[in-house]
Amino acid sequence: MERRRTIRLTVNGTRYEREVEVRKTLADFLRYDLGLKGTHVGCEHGVCGACTVMLGDASVRSCILYAVQADGQEVLTVEGLSSPEGPLHPLQQAFHEHHGLQCGFCTPGFLMSALELLAEKQNPGEEEIREALSGNLCRCTGYEGIVEAVRAADRVWNRS
């Protein structure tokens, strides 16, 4: 039992070893210990979805998970979707083209939730898309552009 612990994990393909306070959320660890500020922190109690990241194969709320719980696991954040030099990920490109964002605060969370949906499913219906994204709140777009962006990404993203 301890208040600090050393963890080893892989984030966006890079291996890290860090000592963290055990009460540090995964979101704060990503932002402040690793400097990956693409993961946004909104409500900080698991409601708004802005902090959504992938832990292994599953989307999770990084604001209600502790960094120590990700020890030994793989995390994917929005920074891992594409490299700064390369082209955008098909989902990012589609959000750009279909007005899937305005202020952009919620966007990383939406991208990770949409990523999970499309990775599991080809050609999801509108209802399925809305259901999959229902845990992410956007105050700007009215969601129409976001849903359209996910449909567009589904058509062009070659998952193989």
Place this chain on the structure above:
Amino acid sequence: MKPAPFEYAAPESVEEVLELLGEHGEEAKVLAGGQSLGPLLNMRLATPGVLVDINRVEGLSYLRSGDDVLAVGALARQRSIERSISIPRRWPLLHQAAPYIGHVAIRNRGTICGSLAHADPAAELPAVAVALGARLRIRGARGEREVEAGDFFVNYMTTDLAPDELLVEARFPPLPPRTGTSWKEVARRHGDFALVGVAAVVTLARDGRCERVRLVYTGVAPTPFEAGDAEEMLSGESPTQELFGEAAERAARDCEPGSDVHASAAYRRHLVRVLTKRALGEAVRRAREEG
């Protein structure tokens, strides 16, 4: 930092978990999915001295449907209900209620047993467990015991679990033949806690009358509310809309909803009336399809 300081332990066996719980008693809190506990810690509504994270304990993530009983291990995630092949067919009520629990990312982490042990008065799974007559396997320093879901929930977020005990498994019995189920719920937004939710389980006799009816609600009492009077009224009777309406009136009369910022008690009673009729209609229709 959002949560108050705590000590953290990540034991790898149930025995170690029990040892830690025995040692720290009321000071310790079990961390499974953390989707209810995490917010409580972040808002400092809960300030346990010790978090006992059970996620590294091997062999607790199972959903086993052998022996006609669905056995759900302490770490089986809510999302696994949606991915199961046997649950939609054999324990359809679980499958019907699952999409109402938070959202995908919440269900990816949240556990079935954790939701039962947390016992939120507006959660889905406690009402489902009571409606299905689930039995809960509990382990502690003094050995193992089994409790019926109907006896497990004691008060708001309070269960029969002692501080040094762990809910290790929930066991859901098979549904009798000619049984249909339905989950109906109203929440302000999809995925929010229910204002009112109801589980209906209807078993029809061969002649089409109601043989046995279960009506269990969430959101209208400190614990899952069983509308015993309404259930009794229906048994032995032919299912009709008129009768469903009378049962709904009794359930609305007998439940004890509170008023809060989300809804008044009167509105919750109104929802009980509406949802009871809908749930009974759907459960009966499904029971007929079964027969």
